[in-house]
Amino acid sequence: MQDLASSALAASGSVITLTFPDGNTRTYPQGITGMMVAESISKSLAKAAVALKVNGQMRDLSRVIEEDASISIVKRDEAEAVELIRHDCAHVLAEAVQRLYPGTQVTIGPNIENGFFYDFARNEPFTLEDLPKIEAEMRKIIERGAAFEREVWDRDQAIAYFTGKGEMYKAELIRDLPGTETITIYKQGEWLDLCRGPHMPTTKQVGMAFKLMKVAGAYWRGDSSKAMLTRIYGTAWRTQEELDSYLTQIEEAEKRDHRKLGREMDLFHLQDEAQGSVFWHPKGYKIWLSLEGYIRRRLNDSGYVEVKTPQLMDKKFWEASGHWQKYRDGMFIVPDEIPSLEEGKPIVSNKAFDHLLALKPMNCPAHVQIFKQGIKSYRDLPIRMAEFGCCHRNEPHGALHGLMRVRQFTQDDAHIFCREDQVFEEAKLFLSLFFDCYKDLGFDKIDLKLATRPANRVGTDDQWYRAEKALEDALKQLDLPYTIAPGDGAFYGPKYEFHIRDAIGRSWTCGTFQLDYNLPERLDAHYIGEDGGRHRPVMLHRAILGSLERFIGIMIENYAGKLPLWLAPVQCVVATITSDADSYAHEVYHKLKDAGLRVELDVRNEKINYKVREHSVAKVPVMFVVGKREAEEEKVAIRRLGSQDQQFEELPQAVASLIAECQPPY
RNA sequence: GCUGCUGUAGCUCAGUGGUAGAGCGUACCCUUGGUAAGGGUAAGGCCGCGAGUUCAAUCCUCGCCAGCAGCACCA
Numbered sequence: 060m061q062d063l064a065s066s067a068l069a070a071s072g073s074v075i076t077l078t079f080p081d082g083n084t085r086t087y088p089q090g091i092t093g094m095m096v097a098e099s100i101s102k103s104l105a106k107a108a109v110a111l112k113v114n115g116q117m118r119d120l121s122r123v124i125e126e127d128a129s130i131s132i133v134k135r136d137e138a139e140a141v142e143l144i145r146h147d148c149a150h151v152l153a154e155a156v157q158r159l160y161p162g163t164q165v166t167i168g169p170n171i172e173n174g175f176f177y178d179f180a181r182n183e184p185f186t187l188e189d190l191p192k193i194e195a196e197m198r199k200i201i202e203r204g205a206a207f208e209r210e211v212w213d214r215d216q217a218i219a220y221f222t223g224k225g226e227m228y229k230a231e232l233i234r235d236l237p238g239t240e241t242i243t244i245y246k247q248g249e250w251l252d253l254c255r256g257p258h259m260p261t262t263k264q265v266g267m268a269f270k271l272m273k274v275a276g277a278y279w280r281g282d283s284s285k286a287m288l289t290r291i292y293g294t295a296w297r298t299q300e301e302l303d304s305y306l307t308q309i310e311e312a313e314k315r316d317h318r319k320l321g322r323e324m325d326l327f328h329l330q331d332e333a334q335g336s337v338f339w340h341p342k343g344y345k346i347w348l349s350l351e352g353y354i355r356r357r358l359n360d361s362g363y364v365e366v367k368t369p370q371l372m373d374k375k376f377w378e379a380s381g382h383w384q385k386y387r388d389g390m391f392i393v394p395d396e397i398p399s400l401e402e403g404k405p406i407v408s409n410k411a412f413d414h415l416l417a418l419k420p421m422n423c424p425a426h427v428q429i430f431k432q433g434i435k436s437y438r439d440l441p442i443r444m445a446e447f448g449c450c451h452r453n454e455p456h457g458a459l460h461g462l463m464r465v466r467q468f469t470q471d472d473a474h475i476f477c478r479e480d481q482v483f484e485e486a487k488l489f490l491s492l493f494f495d496c497y498k499d500l501g502f503d504k505i506d507l508k509l510a511t512r513p514a515n516r517v518g519t520d521d522q523w524y525r526a527e528k529a530l531e532d533a534l535k536q537l538d539l540p541y542t543i544a545p546g547d548g549a550f551y552g553p554k555y556e557f558h559i560r561d562a563i564g565r566s567w568t569c570g571t572f573q574l575d576y577n578l579p580e581r582l583d584a585h586y587i588g589e590d591g592g593r594h595r596p597v598m599l600h601r602a603i604l605g606s607l608e609r610f611i612g613i614m615i616e617n618y619a620g621k622l623p624l625w626l627a628p629v630q631c632v633v634a635t636i637t638s639d640a641d642s643y644a645h646e647v648y649h650k651l652k653d654a655g656l657r658v659e660l661d662v663r664n665e666k667i668n669y670k671v672r673e674h675s676v677a678k679v680p681v682m683f684v685v686g687k688r689e690a691e692e693e694k695v696a697i698r699r700l701g702s703q704d705q706q707f708e709e710l711p712q713a714v715a716s717l718i719a720e721c722q723p724p725y
Numbered sequence: 726g727c728u729g730c731u732g733u734a735g736c737u738c739a740g741u742g743g744u745a746g747a748g749c750g751u752a753c754c755c756u757u758g759g760u761a762a763g764g765g766u767a768a769g770g771c772c773g774c775g776a777g778u779u780c781a782a783u784c785c786u787c788g789c790c791a792g793c794a795g796c797a798c799c800a
Contacts, residue, residue, distance in 0.1 A: 274794090290795070637758070684759080
């Protein structure tokens, strides 16, 4: 090291000082690369190294370190390296595809959570059958171990190069890069790609712990008016063990799918004749009622009043609210005419189109109508108007998904009518109510976003500023972690979005809190202020669960079907060992039933093993098992889901403690 | 809505150019068994829908519908 350093020093005459993670510093000659630094420390480090972090930024090992910096060498077995492995793997995928399918254009191939994808433009989209062949080609490329070489290209030359090769998408990407951006190219052997980098030294370091997962269509630049590309998803890890454990994790997650559990636990079903609308079975509806009851108590105790508003309302009404113009394509429209029963005649006349009704897609305009009945004083505000409102939205077929995205859903909706100076306080009240509920419901991983002004919006900038500030201040004051989602606000105001993930990691919006200056204006709502004049109230749209359908779906997945006692559709099964215990079992069953518990009696002519298995599979949280012994001693054998053993208890005590345990948290 | 894949018994899935099979579940019978599947018998199918090719289609081709994955959308 000394030799290298001193000889280079002698040549160039200047040095740089590098600080290592342990705080030590060393001087190196100018022009030194990351790889040379690694080699200067040890051969084994140089071999294990895949990248260099310069002042916290990942860089290629081959790049020259220009000036004094704190650095750390990233080894392949470190957690950070997995990002490099995945991105390099995407490049290898792209090369493999272009080798196997000449004429395919490459576009973009970024990392995503747990993996990467690459979008290709090809007349004939890839299918699942193509993947093993592509994987095999990738292995060859990795085996070959070509070095990744970074080159800086001139912008026009780069555009000319890719255009010349027929890579129109790459050319477009370069054309759209800001003029200040350096155009960098990474070569791996003969193949090259436009890329910002960094990359590992060679393709060999990608390793073999990767797998191509699925193919799908994806629009160029995420724009449905543009071409549809064919996307290949892959995953890559540092070791085979990591890959295997990821694949097992996916398999396990699939078992929690609410659509599967919904069928197995006999909670609900969906069918073609009512696609996107749920048939709730008795057991599923028990969950619904428990959850609804819980929220109703919460709202009642938090100053809300509950209302119920019409499903069908005249088109005029939706024109006034603005929904007709903006969201008509998502509404169910019904003619207000008696349909004809005459054979061969149209069901409705042409005149029917002059008078249309729509199923409500939202509850808010209806709530404004209630607000507008009579005259409201500033003293009445805030008015917190709640409704378990059933809404219909004509969702695109491709969007429908189990309970998560349906066409008929019920929101635990409410609208708060208040003065602007009350927004901050209402936001705080809502946030604390929200988190109290989610704690009770077993959710701690909630992704809270503050969605700010979109390009297309109503209201003045000043109004938006005050609105965003009120929402952000409430978050800060409650010390809640959040991220900003710029431009994601509604056209009428900023909002909080509460996202939760399902079993396989997809994120769904559940709760929401939205500020709205627009609707009170459009529907002419007002109150009389202290000054005796008319004023516009601010409207806050808010939901804790969001759609009950979606929330129950998420909850099933979150608990893997093993709902806590207060939500479980069947809280206890009384099961007999022999028919000698039948009459005692009836007595036990009725004691629990009379106490209001959701209980079932199993006196079937089956062995206890069989009954225990069946009810365990059905995820019943508690079983009271009774045989001859229990009947004689007035006891029950309690068996809990997931436990191997049992406790024996006196009947009155067992009943009392189960009742206590089944109480809702609020 | 777009791209791809899939559609066979209530559920999970085999299968074949000559009108179908398993396991689980269901019904009935035997069994009264002490904590995750006791035994037997039986019933159960417009092989998603419509057209075409063929002597013959669940199987091949086309169209439609639905489901799944992803994309787009989500007031």
